[in-house]
Amino acid sequence: MFPKIAQLGRTVLDQMQAAQVDAxxxxxxxxxxxxxxxxxxxxxxxxxxxxxxxxFEKDSIAYAEQTRHETRSFENRLYDRWRVPLDRYLALVGLGVDFLQRIDNANGQDAAERQDHIFYALVGICARACRVSHAVHHLLCGGFPLDALSRARTIHELAVAALLISDSANDADNRDLAERFRLHGHISAYGDALVYQENATFLGYEPFSEEEVERMREKREELLTRFGRSYKHDYGWASKLLAKDRPTFRDLEERAELSRLRGYYRWSSQEVHSGPRSLHFNSIDFRGREVRLVNRTNHHLADPAQIALIALMQCLSALLTYSAIDPQELLYMTTMSHYVDETCNSFAVVQQQIDLEEEELLRSREGRN
Structure with missing residues (x-):
């Protein structure tokens, strides 16, 4: 890709060796x-x-243009193969956005007057789930299913929170769960601010003033006094619900009855983090040889798409369960539920077809040999 640089490197070594031989x-x-x-x-x-x-300055222009051309060509081939499930996926996210906007428009003003933390927590969660679902689609269309998997994990996390918050509406002892969830950002904000202060000057940013940091600290202490010291932990907003000082996400999954998806969560976590296990998943068996992924692939789009769609549906269903129900809203969810299942199956069918074609190709090659 950059032959001139490689050539220059060989020239440097040649000159060194020639000087030594001459000496x-x-x-x-x-x-x-x-x-x-x-x-x-x-x-x-x-x-x-x-x-x-x-x-490099000269070659980078040609390289970028060539890469853009190759990317467009690859994406066109991928889309031709995965067109049906990818289009349906995108339409389902659009349906979810439309549903969310209807719910917000119909109930937002009343929720604001009632200071309804449950409603605003669920609307906020669903909005983010829709955005991340769009990001998953973009990554799938680009041929980055593992990266899409890492974003699908986020939607699963949102779904867990949404289901717990929706259920809390009927739990007199934990009706404040949504408020705890929304206010918990102040806890991490103070910790983030302290880290920022340590590095701001070195990075060329302006540090917070002492007054600003103190206000964040005071807000944190106010919340800890109100909700208890366990509120300071990462999932401290759920401490009261789970009757546990330091709950984990696994605890939240179990309470939301989504622990059956734990294996997918652990798998997707490998792509988020940099552990040695992630290197294993970054290698695929391609026609009998191991290939390390450094760019795109048109394989294995099904799992991240399915995880994302199911989690998005769970988020929106949690909002529907809590909000006032009318026939139009029910029809949105009935339609979405039907086509989520169909679309998940459609992704699986395309992947199975690719696998069959690869097996046939390998058998054909073995027969010629």
């Missing part, structure tokens, strides 16, 4: 020849660096 031929000791070689290497590397930078 040895002139009768110099081996240590002196190595020193001369090193000096030559440093000088040649500095000269080559200047030329390499110029070369």
């Amino acid at each position: 040895l031929n002139r009768g110099l000791a081996e240590a002196e020849a190595e020193a001369i070689g090193l000096q030559t290497f440093e000088r040649a590397l500095n000269e080559a660096s200047v030329e390499a930078i110029r070369s």
Whole structure:
């Protein structure tokens, strides 16, 4: 892709080796020849660096144009293959957005007057779930299913919170769960501010004033006094609900009755984090050989799409369960439920077809050999 830079690197090594050989031929000791070689290497590397930078600046334009062309060609081929489920996925997200806007328009003003934390927590969760669902679709169309998987994980996390908050409406002891959830951002805001203060000057940003940091600290302390010291933990907003000082996300999943999806959550977490297990998932078996993914693939779009759609449906269903129900809203969800199942199956069918074609290709090759 950048042959000039590779060529310059070989030239640097050639000059170093030539200088060493010349020094040895002139009768110099081996240590002196190595020193001369090193000096030559440093000088040649500095000269080559200047030329390499110029070369990259010139070649990068052609590389970018070629890559854009290859990307468009790849995306067109991928879309031809996955057109039906990808289009249906996008339409389902659009249906979800339309449903969300109807609910918000119909109930938002009344919810504001009642200071209805449950409604606004659920609307906020569903809005973010819709946005992330669009991001998943974009990544799938681009050929990045593992990255889509990591974003699908986010929608699953949102679904867990949505289901717990919706259920809390009928729980007299935990009706304040949504308020705890919404206010919990102040807890992390103070911790984030302290980290920001440590590095702001070095990074060229303006630090918060002492007054601003103090206001954040006071807000945090006010909430801890109100909700208890366990509120300071990552999922402290659910401590009272779960009767646990330091709940984990797994605890939340179990309470929301979504622990059956735990395996998918752990799998997607590998793509979010940088552990050694993630390297395994970044390699695929392609026609009998291991390939490390450094770019796009048209395989394995089904799982992230299915996880994202199901989680989005769960978020919107939680809002529907809590909000006032009319026939139009029920029809939105009935339609969405039907086509989520159909679309998930459609993704699976395309992946199965790809797998069958690959198996046939391998058998054909083996037969020729």
